[in-house]
Amino acid sequence: MPFIFPALDKTDAIGASQRVPITVLTGFLGSGKTTLLNRLLRQPDMHGTAVVINEFGAVGLDHDLVDHTNEQMVLLANGCICCTVRGDLVEAFERLAHSPQAQSRELRHVVVETTGLADPAPILHTLMGDPRLAHHWRLAGVACTIDAFNAMATLDQHREAVKQAAVADRLLLTKTDLVPAEARAPLLARLRAINPLADLTEGPDAALHSLLALLDHTSTTRLPATRTEERSFFFPVSAPASGDVSRHDDQIRSHVIVRETPLSREGVMAWLDMVSAMRGDDLLRVKGIVHLADDPDHPMVIHGVQHLFHPPETLARWPSEDRRTRIVFITRNIEAEDIEATLSVFERRRNRGSRPPSPV
Numbered sequence: 001m002p003f004i005f006p007a008l009d010k011t012d013a014i015g016a017s018q019r020v021p022i023t024v025l026t027g028f029l030g031s032g033k034t035t036l037l038n039r040l041l042r043q044p045d046m047h048g049t050a051v052v053i054n055e056f057g058a059v060g061l062d063h064d065l066v067d068h069t070n071e072q073m074v075l076l077a078n079g080c081i082c083c084t085v086r087g088d089l090v091e092a093f094e095r096l097a098h099s100p101q102a103q104s105r106e107l108r109h110v111v112v113e114t115t116g117l118a119d120p121a122p123i124l125h126t127l128m129g130d131p132r133l134a135h136h137w138r139l140a141g142v143a144c145t146i147d148a149f150n151a152m153a154t155l156d157q158h159r160e161a162v163k164q165a166a167v168a169d170r171l172l173l174t175k176t177d178l179v180p181a182e183a184r185a186p187l188l189a190r191l192r193a194i195n196p197l198a199d200l201t202e203g204p205d206a207a208l209h210s211l212l213a214l215l216d217h218t219s220t221t222r223l224p225a226t227r228t229e230e231r232s233f234f235f236p237v238s239a240p241a242s243g244d245v246s247r248h249d250d251q252i253r254s255h256v257i258v259r260e261t262p263l264s265r266e267g268v269m270a271w272l273d274m275v276s277a278m279r280g281d282d283l284l285r286v287k288g289i290v291h292l293a294d295d296p297d298h299p300m301v302i303h304g305v306q307h308l309f310h311p312p313e314t315l316a317r318w319p320s321e322d323r324r325t326r327i328v329f330i331t332r333n334i335e336a337e338d339i340e341a342t343l344s345v346f347e348r349r350r351n352r353g354s355r356p357p358s359p360v
């Protein structure tokens with residue numbers, strides 16, 4: 001059942017219009033939240049928008065804006081604020097309320113990006129119900145990205161993914177370029193069954209329009225022609241240390257592989273091919289920035305979601321001083337250390353020109 005949000009903006013007598021609206025962007029691991037947010041922030045007239053990246057847990061996936069502290073607030077060039085939260089959401093909003101942008105009423109909207117594994121209900125309860133937030137903030141709506149390629153399997157296997165779709169006001173189907181329209185019909189029917197009331201859009205442009213509508217920016221913003229995505233902002237990876245492991249539940253783990261020395265492009269690609277072919281079902285998410293021996297100034301960005309590995313991207317420059325290879329894995333039923341060991345063995349064997357190791 002979808003949540004029915006109280007119509008705070010219309011009926012609340014105590015100055016609801018002065019409270020800053022919050023839009024929650026949820027969606028399973030790798031479903032395209034960050035891609036959409038990057039695009040959103042490149043739209044004209046986005047000044048006064050704050051993005052709060054909600055990163056509970058030890059492994060940060062989505063911020064390489066500046067050096068990493070536990071909580072940070074960064075003013076972007078276009079006037080947007082970006083804030084990473086790893087602890088108390090209420091505290092983060094209290095801090096945001098005291099920012100110069102909020103104090104001067106320049107802050108017009110906040111978008112909260114949840115972690116892909118998060119059950120959104122506790123976050124929504126906090127945003128809707130915590131008395132410490134009621135004075136400054138109001139929940140405007142929830143958007144959920146759905147990966148057209150992976151969603152059927154994800155919905156089968158992850159309660160959180162079903163909950164994310166169920167609570168959304170807007171379901172944003174992404175990666176429609178990878179799945180022909182007729183093949184999407186079963187997924188659409190399933191989403192309709194989970195959440196019959198949500199507004200459902202297909203494709204990245206429609207998703208952007210839909211998100212803009214939630215932000216009330218539709219009247220002032222026109223979409224530019226489609227262009228190559230620049231992954232400049234929320235970017236992997238804050239890596240506490242190689243071997244850092246955090247458990248979301250009994251089966252799901254996150255792990256960061258860190259390498260100080262540059263890696264061979266062929267070696268990394270072959271290793272990823274092997275791991276995804278053998279263990280793709282249990283490889284919920286892979287996200288990384290790789291220092292390549294053959295192109296040390298241009299890091300390679302890798303994104304994998306279950307069996308699907310997106311074509312690697314090459315960045316024009318390193319996003320920070322940290323030039324180590326950092327790869328985040330979120331896995332189910334795989335000992336994270338085994339993946340790391342496989343890379344090591346794979347590297348060694350490739351260096352010796354022998355066959356790759358057997359799968360993890």
Ligand SMILES: Nc1nc2c(ncn2[C@@H]2O[C@H](COP(=O)(O)OP(=O)(O)OP(=O)(O)O)[C@@H](O)[C@H]2O)c(=O)[nH]1
Pocket residue numbers: 027028029030031032033034035036061062115116117145174175176177178204285287302303304310
């Ligand atoms: N082909 C295609 N790829 C997409 C689309 N949207 C996102 N991607 C790719 O999917 C991968 C994951 O996208 P992200 O935006 O990082 O996904 P996310 O939901 O933020 O991921 P988490 O932070 O791990 O939850 C990246 O390689 C994106 O380029 C799309 O519409 N089509």
